[in-house]
Amino acid sequence: MNATIDRTLFNERVTSPPARLSLTPAGSVPGLLDGAWWPRSRDLSRELPALLDVLDARWGRITRVTVNPAHWPVIPHKVPVAGRMVHVGWFADEQDPHKLILLSYTAGRWDLLVIPPETGAVAAARLMSAAATRSSLLTASALLAREDITRDARETLNREEEWETEGGHASATAGNLDPAGCLSSARGR
Template sequence: MIRSTSDRMTWVCTGEPPTARLRLADPPSSRAMLDGGWWPTSRDPVVELCSLVTALTAQRGGVIERIMLDPAAWDRHPRRIGVGGAVVRVGWFTTLGTGLVIVTGRRDLRIDLTVTAPETTHDVAMAAMLAASSPASTTRAAGIPPTPQSPPSPRLARPEDDVDAWESEGGHLRFDRHPTAPVRT
């Protein structure tokens, strides 16, 4: 695999990053599926991830080494960011979903956060972060109330385009939504 120069660069936030709008479960619960919620102020991953790492380090301690995100919700996709003299690797996974960020680090540090879109209204974002940060919550990221995401790309703006893409990739659509039981022979 040939890597471009931008893949090898470490992006650093040149200004003071905004204070992260973050709500964490206190105390952390091993039963909860989520550790809290995060409401970024923009779709610039360098600025937002710098503020997130700074806030998480201050609140939970530990060394953050990796962050996993879905690329669909962000304007660009850096592979590394510099925060406080350390380098944090950023992984972009389309299978993760735009509503989840996973932060990992040393000594089994793992923090799963729901991500609320920057353009979400204050009341909706606060409700989503409150639900995600409940220590007794067993809700997964998919169970948090949906928040508006970025507009769909023009290429997949029409539902029939999505169907055509799926069919051309070898998938088959089922029009019934009821699960079927396995057939025993």
């Protein structure tokens, strides 16, 4: 019995899911960011081709990408995109750890907020909207910090609301009643 291998399966490019991306409207007043990208993983070799396919059509041919290595375990030197190679570089101290910089020889530079892949859909939607706001003066790290503060405040409010619905202040006060039903205090009666 002879086995044959269909080589067409190995030559086909595995397509990535579409990039999750939000960009500032064309012609808007420039801000510190040109939008946001929400990758599905921290694998640049897998994530960049889908992103660059979309951006090449909108911004022109992207030739170089830079990242901060703080959140990317492996940074390839080049990534194949649509039959060509895109150079990938990194800057540890000079570049915001939550920003991706895209360069084109013919069209310029764009900066995108990189939303961590593990971010929930609701928070990611808020971040994508904030990063695509016209003339925003918030950095990538500032947007993520603001989201963390907002999330913490929401969690605190939710805990307080839960405490109140479970009896809250009335329940805690009821524990301080003496047998006659009167409130007792630390100072005495």
